Amino acid sequence: MKWMERRRRASVTRARVRAEAAVFVRAAYRGLLDREPDDAGLKTWVQFLQHGGHIDDMVERIGRSEEFRRRSESLGVLSLPSLSVAAKFEELIRRPKEERRLVILGNCQARQMATAVQAITTLPRPFAMYAGPELWPEVSSGALDLSALFHAHDTVWVQSELWLKIAKRYDEYRSKVMLFPPIRFSGFHPDLVYLVDHDVPCVIDGPADGYHSSIGLLAWKAGLTPAQACELFRDDVFFDKLGFDHWWWFSWTWLMESGKLCGIDMAPMLDSWIRGGCFMHTTNHPKMHVTADVARALLARMPDVRLRPGRPEHFAHDHFRSGPIWPIYPGVARRLGLGEGSYDFHLGTSTFCVDAPVEVIGLSEFLEGSFAGLTRHVRQTTKLDCLEWPRYKALFDEIRPR
DSSP states (O other): OOHHHHHHHHHHHHHHHHHHHHHHHHHHHHHHHSSOOOHHHHHHHHHHHHTTOOHHHHHHHHHTSHHHHHHHHHHTOOOHHHHHHHHHHHHHHTSOGGGGSEEEEESTHHHHHHHHHHHHBSSOOOEEEEOOGGGHHHHHHTSSOOHHHHHHOSEEEEEHHHHHHHTTTTGGGGGGEEEEOOOOOOSSOTTEEEOEETTTTEEOOBTBBTEEEHHHHHHHHTTOOHHHHHTTOSHIIIIIISOTTHHHHHHHHHHHHHHHHTTOOOHHHHHHHHHTSOOEEETTEEOHHHHHHHHHHHHTTOTTSOBOSSOGGGGSOOGGGGSOBOOOOHHHHHHHTOOSOOOOEEOOOTTOOTTOOOOEEOHHHHHHHHHHHHHHHOOTTOOOGGGGSHHHHHHHHHHSOO
16 A cells, blocks of 8 residues: 555545544543533643543543542542552442452553463463553552452552552562563663653654654654655664664563562573564564463472473464564674564554564565654653764764755
C-alpha cells in the first residue's frame, strides 16, 4: 500500500476515533464529576485516547482528581481508586487458595512473565498487575494501595524498579517478595528511542507507536527532510559518530547489574540468549524464551513448584510479537555476525491483538511517518534527552543547514 493512501485511510480512522473519544470523555465527566468537560479538559483527554491512552486509565486519573475527591466526600463514598482496587482485590481474594500462590507486579513485561509461568509449571496462570512508571507515584504514596494484594498471595514477584519505589511502604510483606529485573537490551537496536509527552500524558505517535529512530529524531530537529535523514543511515554515522557499538557492552553490564540486585546470575542466560541470535523484539520487549528463563531462576527458589519438562514456552503466546518489532540495521547486524540485517519495520498493533494484520514498511516510509508524528506533537524548542548526549550534539552541529 502506498504511503499517501495509508495516510488518507489513517485520517479517516483518526476522525472516527476523535468522535468516539469525545463521547467517552464527556461520559466520564458526566458520570464522575456530574458536569460537562471544559474545553481544555476535553482536548487533553481526546488527545490522550487518540494517541494510545486507555479509557480505564483516563477514568482512574479523573477519579484521582481533587475535584472528584471533594465530590465523593460530599456524597460519602470511597474515591475511585479505592473502589476499583478494592473490587479487583475482592475478585482475587475470592479465588481458590491454590490460585493465590503467586502474583506478579511490574511493567508490560509482567503479563508475559505470567504467561511464561503458566507454560513452564503446573501452576494456574498467576495474576499479573500492570504497575508501570506512570503509576509509581500513586503506588508509592498509597493512593493506589496494594496491601490487600500482598496479603492475599503467598508469593509476590515484583519488578526491581517498582520495589525500590514501594519497599518502605510495604516492608511488612518483604518475606513474600521476590524481585525480578526489567529486561532491557539496546545492543541489537541502538538507534531506538521511546518518546512520551509527559504533559498530556501520551506517547508521541509514529508508525510504530512511541518507538522512533534517534537518528531520525536528530534529523527532524535539525530541519532535514525524511529523504535527507535516510542518507544518515550508514556505518560511519552508526559507529564513528554515534558509537552504536558501545551500546552492546553498556546493555550487557546494565542487565548483569540488574540481575544482581534481584539475586539472579544473568551471565549464563545471556550467553545462551546470544548464541540463539537476537533475543529482543525492541529494546524493552524480550522474546518469550528470555522471559521464561528469568521465571525459571525465580521458580528455583520455590522448590514445591513442579516444572514441566523441555521448553514448553516455545508453544506459548509471545505477547510482544504482535507489537512493534524493530529491525537490526544492516551495519549493526554485520558487526554482530547476524547476517545482512534490514530496515524492515514491523508496525504491530498497540492493542497486541493476536489476529492483528502484518504490516511492514521500509526506512523512508518509517521516517515520513515519524516526522509527521513529531511535527504534530513536539515543538522544535522541546528538550529531548537523547539529543543532549555529546555525540548527538556534535552530529547535530554537523548536519544542521547553515
